[in-house]
Amino acid sequence: MTRIRIAAVTAAAAAMTLVPLTSATAAVTAAPKFLSASQLPASSTPWHADPVKQGLPEFGSVCTQNVTPAAGTRHRDFRTELDTGARQTITVAPTEAKAKQLAAKLRASIETCLDRLKEADPGLEGEAFYHGRVNVEEGAHVYSIDTQHPEVGSTDIGLYSIGRDGRAVTVIEWGQLGELDGAPLEGFKKTTRVAVAKLY
Template sequence: MKLLRTAALTTAALGLSLTSLSWATAAPAPKFLAAAEMPPAPTAWTAGPVTPGLPEDFCAGTAAPRSSSKHRLYATELDTNGRQTVTVAASEAKAKVLVNRLRAAVESCFDRMKQENPNVDGEALYHGELPVEEGAHVYSIDSFDPVGGSNDVALYSVGRDGRTVTVVAWGQLGDLEDASLSGFQKTARTAVTKLY
């Protein structure tokens, strides 16, 4: 009886150490941008908690799988906001497919806006790929609704490091001339670099 109890305790201890070992060797969780790493703004940025799932985003929508995504929201005291979504794909091949799907969603965003509201005017531009890890693609969407009187600009980046994909979105009232494109490009590079 004593021998069985010792064997059970040894097995339990071994199981505990194997569990601890598997946690220790697990891949580290991707890191998100800090508030101070967002593009320059007249007032300071604040960052919300990292939350499971996808944020509300008309352009990126549900192109990424909700179950393997997390996001963080950012805001300033003025009309400037941001979002970062991080999705860990099952493989690098699936991450490449996801990047293409997200890029297509962002590239078609302005056309979908016009379908919903034919009065909307503006343009969507591709600002190229940033040389960071497996790349980060940068876009701008400048829109004006003459009926509602709103003028908005949004910047997006879709980047990848291995099998992890991140989308950074930034938006405020105004047009592209009011946006800090170079500041956003720096944020986009940081977002990909900082993942791991």
């Protein structure tokens, strides 16, 4: 993610000819935009958005941990008054080719996430599903992971999506207590479409 940098103008820089930014140049240098709280799937209590932060979150995302690079990355957490939370992470890769590679790695990481969780916790049960492609910009893909822990008596549902627009790759995560039947899957797909469309 490009950071706004303020530098002192040196004599050499002052002697340079200033060239106005074209709209194409501005689009490349502008930082991608994040979702607002109102653009998340409907909830029984209002969503609250934390400030956008540089780098990776302090507490990593279980399914994509060690895949997303800290360089070029920003994230934003969302929460409700109940046990529902969400996170959007955006990474701007150096090139479109590297962005495409990152998106592919993130998809693979989510597709194998449930197996890794079961390996780490043999008592865990669950199902994972691929819910298809969202046709927006270079595309987005939606997944769900439904887990249960019979010994503890807990059930959790997580929705995940990965989308790309040029060099920007975004991951959206949504989770709450409960099962897939109670998750706003269609609303999450709409959120994913909005998220990718507003990156640039």
